[in-house]
Amino acid sequence: MRVLAIDPGNVESGYALIDAETRRPIEVGKIANHELRGALLDGQLSDGIEVGAIEMVASYGMAVGKEVFETCVWIGRFIEASGLGLAPIYRRDVKLHHCGSAKAKDANIVQALVDRFASGEPNRGKGTKAEPGFFYGFRADIWQAMALAVMVADRIEGVHP
Template sequence: MSRLLAIDPGNTESGWVVIDANTCQPLEFGKSNNYDLLEKVWGRAHTHDFIELDDPVFIEMVASYGMAVGKDVFETCVWIGRFAEACGRDSNGEGSQFVYRRPVKLHHCHSAKAKDSNIRQALVDRFAPGQPNYGKGTKAQPGWFYGFNADIWQAYALAVYAADTQLAPEGETL
């Protein structure tokens, strides 16, 4: 099974998800304190209980649209760099890949103006159509998105984008 890790970084906490790259099934996910997530990513080379060293890692990158930004954005940039460094290099000499938010929006919603709620609905329509509660289900009957909240949705959108566009066999688009 091929897996990948996607991280939606924040200035103090980050959403993350590990998916099966072939089916896009979420395997592990959470919103973690950045220090805890960094430790988890650093430890992957030794423990193999998170993801393997050669599994690809995709990190959402911030982009400038000409507006002034504050301290939180710059702190997030620092964490992006720390996560990228922790990913190291795989056997092909590659490390993490940065992905901007715009291509993720276009992939799922075909509009750069899409909001988080639009992306979430597109994911539900694709992976849990017709299921109530955004495909989360209940504790007794968990759905595809059981346990998802906040930044986990955005990390999952990034992961699906990466699986569909970056990891698809050459010449094939999903």
Template sequence: MSLLAIDPGNTHSGFALIEPGTCRPIKVGKIPNVEVLDLIRVTSYDHLSIEMIASYGMAVGKEVFDTCVWIGRFIQHHSNRVADLADYELVYRREVKLHHCNSTSAKDANIIQALIDRFACGEPNRGKGTKANPGWFYGFASDIWQAYALAVLTSDTRERNAA
């Protein structure tokens, strides 16, 4: 059983495949969006969570609209591989911030620190470890953190709702 979370971008997206419950990372990365489509097609997972874009009344550029198109393509690829569309969800960034930091004004650094405090408190190198001795967050960088934060939120929410 696993959970796939995607932090979409206009050309590349971060992803995190985790074990629900423990939130242990199975596979993480930041790859071109066309490779994310392949990942969705060939990866075995039980639930898909994608960060959704929200409008706050400000003007946005082409990149935001391109990202929206990719979100739709990810959902389409997911729906082609499963019969039940109920096993995916779109989650807004605001929910991720509230879940990990109890504040909608939290920044990426705050979310990262909350994840480190929860899963790798006191570990050297912020829980990343080394190549010889990988830590919980080995290989994490940039958008991977945000995909993982989304995955943890989804896992926690699904676990709470199942109880």
């Protein structure tokens, strides 16, 4: 089984397509939202995928800017385009799953992934072009999409790291 997860943004979004059993990345990227939507619509990313998730925006009572509202629009467009019924999952749940704390930062989540899948590997498990590592090509929002995908795969198997 494959799991697709999206970390949405107002202009670009990160995505991770992983093997649910091994948690190995099959395809990852950070691309323009219109390109990601197109890939979902034409089945490039959504065909053959049984489970999908998208990070959902949550309100904590603070004022937000137009970027947050634009991201919300894209979340809806991605859910509709996927045909999967992407499950909206809140960031807080991802933090608790990987770090055990709702106060965790992006860097803490990245470190939790590195510790789990590439412990002791140089360059945070990215490797090199000649010898790609587990996290080869990861940057920015791709890490957060991966964290979401791993959490979904863990939930499917009832795993609690």
